[in-house]
Amino acid sequence: xxxxxxxxxxxxxxxxxxxxxxxxxxxxxxxxxxxxxxxxxxxxxxxxxxxxxxxxxxxxxxxxxxxxxxxxxxxxxxxxxxxxxxxxxxxxxxxxxxxxxxxxxxxxxxxxxxxxxxxxxxxxxxxxxxxxxxxxxxxxxxxxxxxxxxxxxxxxxxxxxxxxxxxxxxxxxxxxxxxxxxxxxxxxxxxxxxxxxxxxxxxxxxxxxxxxxxxxxxxxxxxxxxxxxxxxxxxxxxxxxxxxxxxxxxxxxxxxxxxxxxxxxxxxxxxxxxxxxxxxxxxxxxxxxxxxx
Numbered sequence: 001x002x003x004x005x006x007x008x009x010x011x012x013x014x015x016x017x018x019x020x021x022x023x024x025x026x027x028x029x030x031x032x033x034x035x036x037x038x039x040x041x042x043x044x045x046x047x048x049x050x051x052x053x054x055x056x057x058x059x060x061x062x063x064x065x066x067x068x069x070x071x072x073x074x075x076x077x078x079x080x081x082x083x084x085x086x087x088x089x090x091x092x093x094x095x096x097x098x099x100x101x102x103x104x105x106x107x108x109x110x111x112x113x114x115x116x117x118x119x120x121x122x123x124x125x126x127x128x129x130x131x132x133x134x135x136x137x138x139x140x141x142x143x144x145x146x147x148x149x150x151x152x153x154x155x156x157x158x159x160x161x162x163x164x165x166x167x168x169x170x171x172x173x174x175x176x177x178x179x180x181x182x183x184x185x186x187x188x189x190x191x192x193x194x195x196x197x198x199x200x201x202x203x204x205x206x207x208x209x210x211x212x213x214x215x216x217x218x219x220x221x222x223x224x225x226x227x228x229x230x231x232x233x234x235x236x237x238x239x240x241x242x243x244x245x246x247x248x249x250x251x252x253x254x255x256x257x258x259x260x261x262x263x264x265x266x267x268x269x270x271x272x273x274x275x276x277x278x279x280x281x282x283x284x285x286x287x288x289x290x291x292x293x
Contacts, residue, residue, distance in 0.1 A: 002032045002046065009087030009239060010050040018045035052086040056241040059083070059107065060217065062146045063194075064099030064246055085236045094232050094244075101273035102248035107230045110242045112143050112151075112215040113198070114227035125162035125199035130173040137203035138162060143215065144247050145189045145196045153198065154214040154221045157183030158207030162199035169194040169250075170276045184221040217243045250274065262287035 004012055017034075036044070058080055059066060065078040070093055072081040081095055094107055125138035132140065145151060145166070153164060158181070165176030166189060174190050179199070189196070202210035212224045222240060230244050250272040257266050262285030269280055284292050 002034055004032065005048055007048075007050055009237070010052055013049045013051050016047045016049060018043075018047075052088055053239070054084050054086045055236070055238065057083050057085050057091065057236070058241070058243045059095055059097075060146050060149070060243050060245050061095075061097040061099070062144065062246040062248065064097040064102070064104070064248065066095045066097045069093065069095040087236060087239070090233050090235055091230055091244075092232055094230070097246050099246075099248055101251055101275075103251055105247040105249055107244040108247055109225065109228040109230050109244060110214075110216050110222070110238060111225050111227045112145065112217075112245060113141065113200075113213050114143070115200075115210050115213065116227075117141060117143075120197060125159075125201075126165055126176070126197050127161060128163050128165065128176040128178045130165045130176055133161070135162075138199050138201055140197050141200055142167075142195050142197045144194060144245070145215075146217065146245060147189050147191050147193055149189050149217050150219045151187055151189060151196075152214075152216055152218055152221050153179075153185045153187070154212070154216075154224070155179055155183060155185070155209045156201060156207035157181060159199065159201060159209075162201070164196055164198045166190050166193040167195045167197065168192055168276065170274045170278070171195065172276070186219055217245065255280070257282060257285070259285040259287075262290070262292070 059072065061079050066074055066081045068074060069081065072083045072095060074081045085091055097104055119139035120142040121132060121140040123134065123136045124132045124140050125135050126132055126140050159179045160181050161178055163176055163178035166174045168174060174193050177187065179185055198215065200209050200213050201207050214224055216222065225238065253271055253273070255269040255271065257268060259265065265285035266282035269282055271278060271280055
């Protein structure tokens with residue numbers, strides 16, 4: 001009697017036997033009975049034959065567009081693309097998306113929350129209305145989220161007033177909610193949102209969220225995974241269909257101030273692309289005998 005082995009991320013197809021070598025066993029039942037023919041001599045080595053499970057990976061351009069990319073199926077609106085990837089294999093070639101006013105940074109995996117990132121604000125938690133409350137056991141973190149998508153936040157379930165809030169590209173508050181003592185919270189990212197700020201507990205043992213806090217795309221919580229940047233050489237270790245999210249940084253531009261015969265004043269300014277109007281301040285030049293009109 002043989003009890004079938006298991007292997008994470010793989011399906012057992014059959015067995016190969018060293019003696020007689022042509023004999024195979026299917027995997028229909030948990031236990032199989034091997035009949036050893038009469039007059040069989042020698043040790044028998046039984047080797048399982050495995051096949052890696054394949055999962056669908058979705059690349060979400062996060063407000064950008066995805067060009068035609070080998071081995072990827074591009075959606076009609078070019079906002080997402082899909083590809084089948086086998087467990088333990090690399091992700092292979094990845095799309096390079098584009099977005100007006102932004103530079104592409106990288107693709108990140110299932111968990112959008114990077115616990116090693118610098119907190120937006122330390123020693124505070126965030127309420128649903130965007131008010132930041134002084135509380136030493138919490139930090140507030142800011143991360144990019146895809147507009148219009150459903151996301152799920154996993155926390156300790158021990159927090160009531162602390163919560164999360166969505167912000168536009170220029171960090172204007174849009175909406176938010178408290179965790180309300182729930183271990184998982186599902187929300188739809190507003191169509192005009194670029195960022196979410198979340199309250200993460202890292203100092204109280206009974207609700208220390210930092211080691212398993214997770215923000216993921218989708219309407220249900222899945223097994224915890226650490227934040228990771230995904231490249232073409234990254235091995236796929238996720239045991240279900242999942243999404244990669246594109247991250248962006250606003251383009252940097254320079255305003256050059258020409259004095260046109262004047263002196264002093266601001267000669268250059270730097271600004272970053274924003275989907276909202278911006279106000280920049282500068283010191284004007286002066287010119288003897290002239291008034292700046």
